[in-house]
Amino acid sequence: MAAIAAADQADHGYDGDAWTAKLDAAFSALFDAPVKALWITTGTAANSIALACLCPPFGGVICHEEAHVVVDECGAPGFYTHGATLMTLPGTGAKLQVEAVRDRLALIRPDVHQVPARAISITQATEYGLVYTPDEVAALGALAHDHGLGLHMDGARFANAVASIGCHPADLTWRAGVDILSFGSVKNGGMVGEALIFFGPEAAARAAEAERWRKRGGHLLSKGRYLAAQLLAMVEDGLWLANARAANAAAQALGGAAAGRLMHPVEANELFIRLTPAEAATLRAQGFDFHDWGEGAARLVTNWSQDSASVQPMADALRALG
C-alpha cells in the first residue's frame, strides 16, 4: 500500500513512467542475468501471453492435465494463442514427468495433419504445492530445447518454490532452460499485477511481441506505474522471499499438525488433507477458513501475512481432531 501511495502522482501514462523503466534492471539483478520484465495485470493474462509468444495457433503446449492453464483460465491460453492445443498429461501431484513428455513427443507424426508441439508449460510450485527441483526443471528444459520447444513456467507460487528449495532464482529459471516465467506477486501479497520475465537471446524480441499482446488484450493500464511500483517493492528489498518464507513456514506448521492426513507432501504454501465433513464443520465452527476439495478432503493455503506462530491455533485445532 505504501508503494502504491508513493506512485500516486502524475507521470507519463501507460508504460512510460519511471517505475516501469526500472523493472528490467530490478529483475535482471534478481536473476543475475539480463532479462526483460513486463508488468501484467493477472496471472491468467501472464500465462496466456507467454504461451502466445512461444506457440503458433497450429501448435501445441504440453502441460499437466490439472495445470491452472488447463483447468482454471476459461480457455484463456486458447484465446491468446488463437487456438493452440493444450496437450495434457497425467502425473502425481500435478508434476510433469520428463519421461511422460518424451513419450508424448514421440507419438506426434510430423505431417500437417497433426498438431506439432511447440512449448512445454509447468507450474512452480504445482497446483498441489509440490516443487520441481532445479534438476527436474533442467531435464525438462533440455528435452524442450532438443525438440525446438519453448519452456514456460507458471510461477504464481515461484517465490514459495525458491524459498522452499533455498536456491538462487536463476537455478530454477534460465540456468534450467526456462524461456519465460510468469512471476507471481498477488498470491504473495501484491494487490494487482504479476510480471512476465523473458530470458535468453530471444528475450527482447519476445518481450516486444508480448507488449503488443498486452495492449491488444486490453492490459496496458494507463496508470501502469501502480503495478510497477508494487513489483519493485516486492523484489528490491527481498520482500517477495520474506513473504514466501513466512507462508511456507505456516504451511509446515500446519503440515506437522496434520501429518497423518496429508495427501501430498507439503513443499510450499498449500496443504491437501483428508478431512471428513464432520471434521470440516468442527474447524469452521472455530472460525477457520479453507476450501473443500471434493469429498472428504480440504485445501489449505497459507499466505505472506502468516507464519508458524500465527497459524498455531489452527494447528492445534487440527491436532485436536485426532
Added chain:
Amino acid sequence: MAAIAAADQADHGYDGDAWTAKLDAAFSALFDAPVKALWITTGTAANSIALACLCPPFGGVICHEEAHVVVDECGAPGFYTHGATLMTLPGTGAKLQVEAVRDRLALIRPDVHQVPARAISITQATEYGLVYTPDEVAALGALAHDHGLGLHMDGARFANAVASIGCHPADLTWRAGVDILSFGSVKNGGMVGEALIFFGPEAAARAAEAERWRKRGGHLLSKGRYLAAQLLAMVEDGLWLANARAANAAAQALGGAAAGRLMHPVEANELFIRLTPAEAATLRAQGFDFHDWGEGAARLVTNWSQDSASVQPMADALRALG
C-alpha cells in the same frame, strides 16, 4: 465423373446454381424430415464448421481422445471455433460411453474459471470401424440435450454405419438427437466435397451461420455446382448406400479370413489386425496395400469399388499367413 461432366456448363456461380438448389430437398427426402444441407469442400471443414455452430470460443466439445477432430485435423476445430476446448475422453474402439460423458460433465464447475461444455461430437462409424447403434446415439443425444449441449456426428463413414445396421438414416440422426451431421462422400466414392446436414428447429439459423463460415473459411467455390452434382448423384438413387454395402461386404470377407487377428470387431469398412512385420512384408510382396498401425499391427480399409469377390485374393493371402 458423369455427374461432374453433366455439371460442366455455365450456371450461376458459388451456390446459386440449379444443383445446389436441390440439396435441401434431396437430403430432406433421404432423412424423411425437413433438413438444411450445404456442400462443404472437406470433412475437416465440415466438422469444424459444425462445431463452430454449436460451441462458442469459451466453450468445450466433449469427444473421444482418438477422434479425427482431435488427432488428424491440425487443430482445425480450434481455428473455426476460435479456441474452443476439445474435452477428450478415453474409451474402447474410439467410442464415447454415455457414462463417461456424464461423469465428465459432473466435474465441470459452473463458475467462469472453467470451460463449460457446449457440445458432444461422435464419429460414426468410429475411427476403429465400430458402429453406434441408434440406442447408443439416442442415449448420448438425451444426455446432451438435458445439459443444453448440441450433438454433432462426424459421419465420414456414415453410409457404412447405416449399411451395417440396416436402419433408416433418420434413426441414427435426428430421431436420436443429432443436431448436425457431417455426411461423408469422398471416402464413399466422391471426388471432392462432403455435406453438412442440419436437423431440428434450429436448422435454418445454424445453416445460415454455416454459410458465413463456409465463405469466411474460403470454402465457397465459385463452381460449387460440381460439388452439389456429386452429392445429388450419391443420394438421389441410393448410390451412397450401395457403395457402402459393397465396402462393408469386402471388409466382412477380409474379417472372416483374419478372424484370429482382429483387434476390433469389423462393423463397417475398416479392419485393425495383428500382423508381424514379416507377415506385412509377405502381403506387400503379393501386391496388397494397407497401412501400418504401430508395431505389429495394420489397418485395412475397403472401399466402394470393392466387394467380397474382389477382395478374395487378399482374403486368401491372409488365410495363408495362418
Added chain:
Amino acid sequence: MAAIAAADQADHGYDGDAWTAKLDAAFSALFDAPVKALWITTGTAANSIALACLCPPFGGVICHEEAHVVVDECGAPGFYTHGATLMTLPGTGAKLQVEAVRDRLALIRPDVHQVPARAISITQATEYGLVYTPDEVAALGALAHDHGLGLHMDGARFANAVASIGCHPADLTWRAGVDILSFGSVKNGGMVGEALIFFGPEAAARAAEAERWRKRGGHLLSKGRYLAAQLLAMVEDGLWLANARAANAAAQALGGAAAGRLMHPVEANELFIRLTPAEAATLRAQGFDFHDWGEGAARLVTNWSQDSASVQPMADALRALG
C-alpha cells in the same frame, strides 16, 4: 485512495466480494433502470468485450475512422471479436452522422460475400471533445435497431458529456437506444478500472457472456474488490459528476482564453487549438504540459483535479500569446 484502503481486507476472491455485489444496484440507481454492471480493468478491454457481445466474427461494426477503437487499441476489438471488421466512416469532430451510417448500410449486399454490419459504436464525448445530444444518440439508436444492429457507446468521457449537457444519464443511454456502455472512470479520477453497463432485455445474457470474456481475456482480478470499491466511490455520492464538472469548467476557462485558436468547439474536457511550435515552446517554458497534435496544433486535456480557478495561469498564458 480511501476507497481502496477500505477494501484492503480479506474477502471472497475474484468477483465474489461484497463490493462487486453492489455494482448492479448502484448503477441501476444511477441510470434509473435495471442494468447489469461489470468492472473491467481498462477501457480498451471494456470496449472490446462490449463489441464481442454485439458482433460475431463475420460481422462488422460501424464507427468513426478516428474512433479510439480504430486508432489506439492495437486492434483489440479484432482480437476480442475474433476478426470482426471495423467499418469506418469520416465525419467532422469524430462524430458519426446518422445519414452517413444510413448510406453505408445501404451499400452492403446481403449475400455471404460481404461482411454484414451488426453494431454501431460511438464515442461520447468524441475523440475531439464533442458531445452527442440525446436526440443525436437516439437517431443512431433508432437506425441501429431498425437494422438489427446493437449500439455501443465508448464512454471514456461519458461523465463529461453528461455534465456538459446537464441531462439525466438515462437520456444518453438506454432511452436513446444504447445497448452497452463503457463507463469511464480512470480518465475521471479512478486509479484502475472501468465499468461495462448493459441495458435492456438482453442485458443479463450479454453480461453473462461478458463475464466469460473478462475471465478468458485475463481480466478477472483475484482482488477485484479494489476495482469495485473505486467504482462505487465514484457513483454512490455523485463524485463522478462533480469530477467531470470540474474538468469541463477548466476546459471552458481555457477555451475562453484561446477562443481564436479553437479547431473544435469545447464541449467536454478537451481542447484542440492551433499553436505554432514557437508558441508551444513558450507555454512549455512556463511549465505547462500538453500534447502536440500534428504540425502547428496542440491537444489540451483538463481533469477532475482542476477547475476554472486552477487553470487560470494557463488561461492567462494562452491569452498572452495573443
Added chain:
Amino acid sequence: MAAIAAADQADHGYDGDAWTAKLDAAFSALFDAPVKALWITTGTAANSIALACLCPPFGGVICHEEAHVVVDECGAPGFYTHGATLMTLPGTGAKLQVEAVRDRLALIRPDVHQVPARAISITQATEYGLVYTPDEVAALGALAHDHGLGLHMDGARFANAVASIGCHPADLTWRAGVDILSFGSVKNGGMVGEALIFFGPEAAARAAEAERWRKRGGHLLSKGRYLAAQLLAMVEDGLWLANARAANAAAQALGGAAAGRLMHPVEANELFIRLTPAEAATLRAQGFDFHDWGEGAARLVTNWSQDSASVQPMADALRALG
C-alpha cells in the same frame, strides 16, 4: 476435364501424389526462379493464407478499399490472420498508388497503441480491370521492403495482366519484390483450385507455414491430385496464357465497340461501361449476359472460352445502342 480424368486413379492421398510433387518444378520453370507452389481450393483461401504468412494478428495490411480481400471475402483475411487490420486506401480504378501508401505509413506511430503495417496487398489486374506495370509493382515492392513489409499480389487475373503487358511473369512478381502470389486458375478456365506461389529466401519457411494453414483451414483435399493436375495442365504448355489472351482480345473487341461508354480503360478482361436500364434491357433481350454495376452502369467479363470473333454479336449490339 481431360487433366482431371487422367488424375482419376488411385495415388497417395492429400498432397502426397505425383501431380502435386511436380508443382514446384513447373512453377519454378514458369517464373524462371526457384519457387514453392501449393494448390489451394479457392482464391479467398489463397489470399487469406498468404496474408496470414505475412502479417501477425496485431499487424495491418495496406490495400485498396475496393480490393477483393476487403469487399468480397466476408472477412476471410481477418479469420486467417486472427484479426489483422485491413488498412484501406482510395485510388482510381482500385489501383494502390505508391505515394498514398507512403503517406499512410508515415501516419502510423510506432508505439503499441497503433497497429503496425506489416504487408501490402495489391490485385493484378485490379477489380476494375486495370493493370500494374512492372515499374509500378516494383515501386510498391521497394517501398514495402524499405519498411519491412511483405508484398502480396492477388493474381486472380494474373494471367490477363501478363498477357496484357506482354512481359515475363517474373517481371511482375519476384523481380518487382512480390513475396507471395495468389495465382488464379478458375477465372482462367480451371474447375477448382488456385495456386499460392512463394518467392525469395523465405519461400520455403512461408510455404511450410502455409501448408499448416491449408490443413487447419480444412483445405487439404484428400484427392488433391485433381487440383494439382489442373494447375499443371494450365502452366506446362502455356494454356494459362493462351486462355488469358483470348479473354483479353474479346474484351478489346467489346471495348472498341463501346469506346464512348467506358468508365475505365480496358487493360485485361473486364469492362465497366455506362448503360441505362433501357439499354441493359435491350441487350438482355438479345440474350447477352452481364452484371449490373450500380445505377446506369454494367460490368462485362470475358473469359478464356471467348475471343474477338465470338464476342462479335455482342460488340455489334453495343454499337447498335449508339
